[in-house]
Every structure is written in C-alpha cells, then in structure tokens.
Amino acid sequence: GAVVSQHPSRVICKSGTSVKIECRSLDFQATTMFWYRQFPKQSLMLMATSNEGSKATYEQGVEKDKFLINHASLTLSTLTVTSAHPEDSSFYICSARDITSGDKGGVAKNIQYFGAGTRLSVL
Amino acid sequence: GQNIDQPTEMTATEGAIVQINCTYQTSGFNGLFWYQQHAGEAPTFLSYNVLDGLEEKGRFSSFLSRSKGYSYLLLKELQMKDSASYLCAVRVGSSASKIIFGSGTRLSIRP
Numbered sequence: 001g002a003v004v005s006q007h008p009s010r011v012i013c014k015s016g017t018s019v020k021i022e023c024r025s026l027d028f029q030a031t032t033m034f035w036y037r038q039f040p041k042q043s044l045m046l047m048a049t050s051n052e053g054s055k056a057t058y059e060q061g062v063e064k065d066k067f068l069i070n071h072a073s074l075t076l077s078t079l080t081v082t083s084a085h086p087e088d089s090s091f092y093i094c095s096a097r098d099i100t101s102g103d104k105g106g107v108a109k110n111i112q113y114f115g116a117g118t119r120l121s122v123l
Numbered sequence: 124g125q126n127i128d129q130p131t132e133m134t135a136t137e138g139a140i141v142q143i144n145c146t147y148q149t150s151g152f153n154g155l156f157w158y159q160q161h162a163g164e165a166p167t168f169l170s171y172n173v174l175d176g177l178e179e180k181g182r183f184s185s186f187l188s189r190s191k192g193y194s195y196l197l198l199k200e201l202q203m204k205d206s207a208s209y210l211c212a213v214r215v216g217s218s219a220s221k222i223i224f225g226s227g228t229r230l231s232i233r234p
Contacts, residue, residue: 006165034222043210043226044166093165110214111156112222114165 002028002098006115013084014123021079021118023094029074030096034112035067038091050077084122093117125149127225129211134231135201143196143228145211153214156222157185157196160208169209170196198230206232 003026013019023033031052036044048069049057056069066088068080077096081088095112127147135141147155154173158166172178172187172194184197196209211225 036224041229044224046221046223049221091163110154111168111171113168114158117163117165119163 002026002096002111002113004094004096004113004115006094006118008118009116010119010121012121012123015085016083019081019084019120021081021092021094021120023077023079023096023115025075025096025098025113028096028098030077030098031074032097033071033077034095034097035069035077035079036093036095038093038117040091044093047079052077081120084120086122089120089122091117091119125213125215125223127211127213127223129209129225129228131226132229132231134233135198137201137203137232137234139201140197140199141201141230143198143209143211143230145194145196145225147192147194147211147213147225149213149215149223151215152189155185155187155194156212156214157183157194158210158212158224160210160227162208166210201232203232203234206230 005024005026007022033050035047037047038044046059047062050069050071052071052074058064066082071077094115097112129145156171157169159169160166170185172185177186182199187194208227208229210227212222214222
C-alpha cells in the first residue's frame with residue numbers, strides 16, 4: 001500500500017511554544033490530506049482537511065488560528081500547533097488520500113493512508 | 124448529524140471467529156471502511172465496501188447493507204496479534220473524501 005510519513009513521532013514542549021508536524025506522502029501525490037486528533041481510548045476526530053494550493057477546511061470547533069495548516073505541495077502538509085498548552089497534549093495523526101487506489105465497481109476507492117502519528121506532550 | 128455505533132469492547136478466543144458490528148446514520152454515504160489500530164499506532168486499512176454484500180480478504184471479511192445502515196467485520200482463525208481496536212468509518216459528503224470514524228471496538232484475544 002501507499003506510504004505516509006509523519007514527523008516527529010513524539011514531541012515534548014513547554015507551554016506557549018509552537019510545534020510543527022509534517023506529513024508526507026512518499027510514493028503518491030496527495031491533493032488532499034487530513035489531520036486527526038485522538039485522545040486515549042477514543043476514536044479519531046477529524047480536525048481539518050488540507051487542500052493543496054488552497055486554504056484548509058476546518059471542522060466545527062477547531063480553531064484555525066491555533067492549528068495552522070499548510071499544504072504547499074502535492075506530497076507535504078504541515079500542522080502547526082501555535083502557543084501550545086497542556087490541553088493540546090494528544091495524539092495527532094495525518095492521512096493522505098490516494099485517489100489512484102484502484103477501482104471497485106467503477107468507483108475509485110479513495111483510500112486514506114495514515115501516518116504513524118505524533119504524540120504531543122505540552123508541559 | 125453523523126452517528127456511527129459499534130461495541131466498545133469484545134473478547135474472543137484464539138482460533139475462533141468474531142464478528143464486529145457497525146451501524147451508521149450519516150448525511151450522505153460514499154463507502155464504508157474498516158481500519159485496525161494497535162495501541163499507540165496509526166490505523167491500517169483493512170477493507171472497503173461501497174456496494175451491498177460480502178467482501179472477503181484472507182482471514183478478514185466485511186459486509187455491507189446500505190438499506191439497513193449496517194456493516195460487520197468478520198475475523199476468522201483469530202490470532203493473538205489480532206488484539207487491537209477496529210474502527211468503522213464512513214465516507215460522507217458531496218466531495219466524497221471526508222471520512223467519519225466510529226469510536227472503535229477494542230478486541231481482546233485470549234489463549
């Protein structure tokens with residue numbers, strides 16, 4: 001399957017600092033990438049949809065000024081957590097949509113492949 | 124609104140068969156996914172259904188009934204490494220790209 005690289009895997013930072021997380025599609029081009037947040041023993045919550053060359057689409061309740069998303073190329077999207085606070089500590093996961101992931105009954109699968117995740121701890 | 128329901132936890136025995144159910148009520152439907160997620164790791168893709176019926180892939184099978192808003196994931200010949208969370212996810216929206224995840228089912232395999 002397609003490979004999505006996410007970096008860093010773990011980051012510990014002081015309250016008030018900003019943290020940048022990178023998400024790269026290694027062997028395919030991704031016009032759309034997604035950023036999720038996951039708290040312990042809970043499912044993935046979609047934060048925003050990152051569109052190459054245009055502004056990201058944020059889900060309701062997600063502060064766009066706090067979670068800055070940049071999708072400058074077809075293989076890279078970044079999420080910057082600005083002025084991080086302890087409540088921002090979480091597991092952040094990106095995914096990239098492979099629009100070439102085969103056809104099924106005439107409908108493209110559009111499978112999302114996930115990065116390994118970034119565990120953010122804000123002290 | 125969007126609602127995807129699946130059991131919180133299940134337990135099964137090594138070598139046995141287990142079925143994990145998922146029901147959904149969503150605004151729009153463009154396919155249903157099952158992902159496996161081990162603790163502390165990212166989800167990995169298991170299966171995709173967009174048409175009604177059963178899709179088989181090795182030890183795993185997935186079933187979809189769109190009229191009932193229902194799917195299940197069937198795991199056969201269970202192995203200890205199958206202990207993980209299984210996430211049911213529905214692709215919704217006019218763009219057919221946004222995926223909404225259920226809360227996940229934590230499956231524990233006992234010897």
